[in-house]
Amino acid sequence: DIQLTQSPSTLPASLGERVTISCRASQSISNSLNWYQQKPDGTVKRLIYSTSTLESGVPSRFSGSGSGTDYSLSISSLESEDFAMYYCLQYATYPFTFGSGTKLEIK
């Protein structure tokens, strides 16, 4: 199975700050990576697919990048609704696997 190492596990940040979450795969996943946001009520939303393609309706302050084994999600200027859990998912190879999650919290 492909392991995804997601970091940091917790990210304290302030409104307006730029943050980056990392996801490192145990082998190349050829840009087959999605990013998800989970709100405290459990609602899950896909933000980005195929490494860098923003889902319709997702604010442009979110962006994704990477290649090979290293990927990242950035939020350019944090807004209050961005404080949530974030997960990466690789779908290059079965079984699909998730990162361990990052809790983005208010500093």
Next chain:
Amino acid sequence: EVQLVESGGGLVQPGASLKLSCVASGFTFSDYWMSWVRQTPGKTMEWIGDIKYDGSYTNYAPSLKNRFTISRDNAKSTLYLQMSNVRSEDTATYYCTRSGWAWGQGASVTVSS
């Protein structure tokens, strides 16, 4: 509007079986691969498996393959997850997803005696 509504969760004893359902609406169910994902109380997300749009092919997480079965009824726009011989570590919220894009609200399963 795409909607996925899971049901069938609850408290179940170790060793028992449980079948979750996910009713889909707002799209042509038979056109899409569907999948199940679970989240443990510790917030770990685990991909369980998926099923081809016509039900002819399934993939599973190796650790769950022998106990979990995914199926679908396209006439009812419903996805199923049959869980057998459940264990305490199966305690989680179970989500159905449409190809990883849309997610349901989740069904809570607690395995305890």
